[in-house]
Amino acid sequence: MKRIGLLGGMSWESSIEYERLINEEVRRRVGGSASADLIIRSYDFAQIEALQSAGEWDLAGAILAEDAALLEQAGADMIVLCTNTMHVAAEAIEAATTIPFLHIADATAMAIRREGVTDVGLLGTRYTMEGRFYKDRIEAGGIRVTIPEDDDRDTIHRIIFDELVRGIVEPASREAALCVIDRLIAEGALGIIAGCTEIELLVRADDIPVPYFPSAAIHARAAVDFALA
Secondary structure, three states: OOOEEEEEOOOHHHHHHHHHHHHHHHHHHHOOOOOOOEEEEEOOHHHHHHHHHOOOHHHHHHHHHHHHHHHHHOOOOEEEEOOOHHHHHHHHHHHHOOOOEOOHHHHHHHHHHHHOOOEEEEEOOHHHHHOHHHHHHHHOOOOEEEOOOHHHHHHHHHHHHHOHHHOOOOHHHHHHHHHHHHHHHHOOOOEEEEOOHHHHHOOOHHHOOOOEEEHHHHHHHHHHHHHHO
């Protein structure tokens, strides 16, 4: 089994889900008491969030890249970044390491193509919804990506940072998110990407009438594919 290096804690609410999903999937495939071989670097998310808010993306990326290199030195065979938004630093991480970096958007795009879906709605932080670093990789496979209108982007961003990263899951916020999803579907979305790992704590596949692509779960399974290959 290959060793997976996790860059987590952004927030820990979602990176704990990564650990759970990866370990459960290894046990399911291998059997017995098997679990994943992991090295974890978990951040104080308040520091990363402050850099995001200040637009200090290069500095945040440099921090992640330096720690990815340390995970490699510690024996990791691959790097998994347990967050969507900070994949803005993917190139910096790849430049700092020589081991594979599993990009969450690539894993998600592959899952979308397997389902035959050609038009998806994207939910995430404002940084992910409005930036090109994520959408471009999805669209490179011929998949159209639609994002919510501005007010709806505000709603989703607020729910993520004011509630979900703090472990708060409000029924009213679930309903608000489902209304945003309904509007994306009305605009032609044939599937929905949970493009923020915390959104998977709020919206489940059974909540919506179209295929759902929970990026963290997809990413975690792809990491296990690599580890057990």
